[in-house]
Amino acid sequence: MKLHTSNGYANRRAFVSMTVAGALSVIARPAAAAEPISFGQLYSKFGVLGLEYSDRIKALAGKPVSMEGFMAPPLKAEANFFVLTEIPMALCPFCSSDADWPDNIVVIYLGGKQTFLPGGTRISVDGTLELGSWTDPDTGFLSRLRIRDARFRAA
Amino acid sequence: MRKLLTTLAAATMLAGAAQAATVYPLSRATILVGSPFDFKVEFNSVVKPEDVKITVNGQDYTTVLGKGDFVAEEKGKDDKVLGSAVILRNAKITKPGKYDVAVTAGNETKTVTWDVFETSALPKAKNIIFMLGDGMSVAHRTGARLMSKGMTEGKANGRLAMDDLDHMAFIGTSSTNAIATDSANTMSAYMTGHKTAINALGVYADRTPSSLDDPKVENIAEAVRRTTKKSIGIVALSELEDATPAAVVSHTRRRADKAEIVGMMFDVKPDVVLGGGSAYFLSKDVPGSKRKDDKDYIKLFKDAGYTLATDKDELQTAAGTNTGKILGLFHTGNMDYAVDRMQLKKGTVDKFPKQPGLVDMTKVALDNLSKNPEGFFLMIEGSDIDKASHPLDWDRAIFDTVEFDHAVAVARDFQKTHPDTLIVVTGDHTHGVSIIGTIDDTKEATEGRERVGTYEKAGFPNYEDKDGDGYPDSIAVTKHLAVFGNNGPDHYETFKPKLDGPFEPAVKNDKGQYVANPAYKDIPGAVLVEGNLPRDEDTGVHAVDDVVLQSAGPGAEGFKGYMEESDVYKVLADTFAMGAPAK
Numbered sequence: 001m002k003l004h005t006s007n008g009y010a011n012r013r014a015f016v017s018m019t020v021a022g023a024l025s026v027i028a029r030p031a032a033a034a035e036p037i038s039f040g041q042l043y044s045k046f047g048v049l050g051l052e053y054s055d056r057i058k059a060l061a062g063k064p065v066s067m068e069g070f071m072a073p074p075l076k077a078e079a080n081f082f083v084l085t086e087i088p089m090a091l092c093p094f095c096s097s098d099a100d101w102p103d104n105i106v107v108i109y110l111g112g113k114q115t116f117l118p119g120g121t122r123i124s125v126d127g128t129l130e131l132g133s134w135t136d137p138d139t140g141f142l143s144r145l146r147i148r149d150a151r152f153r154a155a
Numbered sequence: 156m157r158k159l160l161t162t163l164a165a166a167t168m169l170a171g172a173a174q175a176a177t178v179y180p181l182s183r184a185t186i187l188v189g190s191p192f193d194f195k196v197e198f199n200s201v202v203k204p205e206d207v208k209i210t211v212n213g214q215d216y217t218t219v220l221g222k223g224d225f226v227a228e229e230k231g232k233d234d235k236v237l238g239s240a241v242i243l244r245n246a247k248i249t250k251p252g253k254y255d256v257a258v259t260a261g262n263e264t265k266t267v268t269w270d271v272f273e274t275s276a277l278p279k280a281k282n283i284i285f286m287l288g289d290g291m292s293v294a295h296r297t298g299a300r301l302m303s304k305g306m307t308e309g310k311a312n313g314r315l316a317m318d319d320l321d322h323m324a325f326i327g328t329s330s331t332n333a334i335a336t337d338s339a340n341t342m343s344a345y346m347t348g349h350k351t352a353i354n355a356l357g358v359y360a361d362r363t364p365s366s367l368d369d370p371k372v373e374n375i376a377e378a379v380r381r382t383t384k385k386s387i388g389i390v391a392l393s394e395l396e397d398a399t400p401a402a403v404v405s406h407t408r409r410r411a412d413k414a415e416i417v418g419m420m421f422d423v424k425p426d427v428v429l430g431g432g433s434a435y436f437l438s439k440d441v442p443g444s445k446r447k448d449d450k451d452y453i454k455l456f457k458d459a460g461y462t463l464a465t466d467k468d469e470l471q472t473a474a475g476t477n478t479g480k481i482l483g484l485f486h487t488g489n490m491d492y493a494v495d496r497m498q499l500k501k502g503t504v505d506k507f508p509k510q511p512g513l514v515d516m517t518k519v520a521l522d523n524l525s526k527n528p529e530g531f532f533l534m535i536e537g538s539d540i541d542k543a544s545h546p547l548d549w550d551r552a553i554f555d556t557v558e559f560d561h562a563v564a565v566a567r568d569f570q571k572t573h574p575d576t577l578i579v580v581t582g583d584h585t586h587g588v589s590i591i592g593t594i595d596d597t598k599e600a601t602e603g604r605e606r607v608g609t610y611e612k613a614g615f616p617n618y619e620d621k622d623g624d625g626y627p628d629s630i631a632v633t634k635h636l637a638v639f640g641n642n643g644p645d646h647y648e649t650f651k652p653k654l655d656g657p658f659e660p661a662v663k664n665d666k667g668q669y670v671a672n673p674a675y676k677d678i679p680g681a682v683l684v685e686g687n688l689p690r691d692e693d694t695g696v697h698a699v700d701d702v703v704l705q706s707a708g709p710g711a712e713g714f715k716g717y718m719e720e721s722d723v724y725k726v727l728a729d730t731f732a733m734g735a736p737a738k
Contacts, residue, residue, distance in 0.1 A: 046487075048466070048485060049437065049453065049465060050442055050443040050444065051441075051442040103434065103443050132440070135447065142439060142447045144439075
């Protein structure tokens, strides 16, 4: 059953492009190349009682990574993060409240301002991988897997 | 633009001389005698408490209902003042009859009438099995019969289990704020006897922004707990927090309050709870959780004496443990469609390969609940009929209807040995769907539409059930049902069952509009079907058409003619004598 959009749930996705204001300073990255990770490598186990991070993901926590995916619109226009998804969110017909995100999303906090690309563009994100639940103070959005100080480009 | 129109409408309304206050329960409410409900009056302006006059059947309301709290100013969005209010929680009327409620304050006035009903003195049945095919329309039933039983020379080669339920009624499904409807307000009406607004469960929808402060009405789980010692069971293929199972136990204006709904389910503690949606049971630190707090409902249920089952093997083990309480969670989200679970292995079956089916869950629930000599109320939902109908995946929706009917057959078998059982089989709303003939894949044609057989060219489909399990061996036969929806977004009609995974008819473009999903464009024979819904609708929508309810067993004689969904609750309450006259 889909939720009905008359209560405004879907409005957050009704934008074309925008800029994101993040932290002003862009942290210098180490010269070491970022480890590429993919959605398929995030979890070693899917189960009713929870998902399990793969050993590779656990080992990469706090380290530079790069990841490809699709940019989903943020929860609120003023949010300083966006959601990276495996498939374009347009292919997720039931995603109409923040509870309905797929379970394998990664939240991206940008290191500096960047102009968003149109939805459906495959992007590559570089940044520092962070694990553990964290509630965004501005929006209340709870994430468990993040890439911080991130930059992105069209893949 | 919408906001501007709303503002204009509000301004026009305010210009009128005498304003109407709003009273909850709404006029023509049917209230089970002795059931607790919240009484609320909303004034459109700020009034003085001494100016408020409320009478019930001519008497000051406090003598009939008790004294409510006066709220000088209710606040809306951005602290906008909405007006004054009177709120009385947990009011109760102990004498059946007609109740006229008259409200005045300043130039605001409103009169409503309630029907407080009592029930038979003695129960008619010990058990009720309430089976809801979500979105189940006439075409789903016809399709299930054709697909699983076949047809020869115009006569069905077999009957569905639901075909032999001997009482029936047409059911009106509309909500309090629209002729249209969703699975929250519809199931809420069945489970409380009160109609409500779209997306609301167990409450009337008031004007304040909070979704958890709306005027509550008693739901059937609470009524069963209040008036009987019966057990309660909930079985669904959806998330257990989804609208239909949630309506049995919860109170919220917004069905999306899924984390809170788990808490409400825990408060009621149904004896058997089987379905999907474990993500809302897990504390926020567990990957896969959809909670925003640290509550671990798996642990809380276990501590409350529940045996946990997470796949079909564990379900069988739990069924034998005799604890009396089972929590079965078989998916983090919605369980997969029957045809994916049983045959195609698409969807998320690779991640959750050992999901039980609706039949397994129904059997375990009945075995367990029937151990209570006092009887039980069991709600079983064929959730995926609706979930497949939204994206216009009619083959999946019909296959799920076949599975639902197998669960009905299990209930009917139970009824043979337990004749003191009422079975109700119904939908909560319909879809705009019809079967119009067959599609012949062997016919050479560039456009798929030329393979559609109508009238005598339709002939008969060639589904087979060689293994005799009551399901078609495959939905990919050469002559399959031609099923079409009457509404939807732009999409490509492929004229074929979707064997590679559930249909995703439309995708959002960069203007935020849903357009035909190009993934289906190059399937041979596919044609573009232009949508007839606003471009922000991603899938087909519910129909306003009546639902057909069928029933058998003691109490079933209460179902006849046309009934509102809220009237169905009267029959359920009467069957259990939950409003028996005071002795």
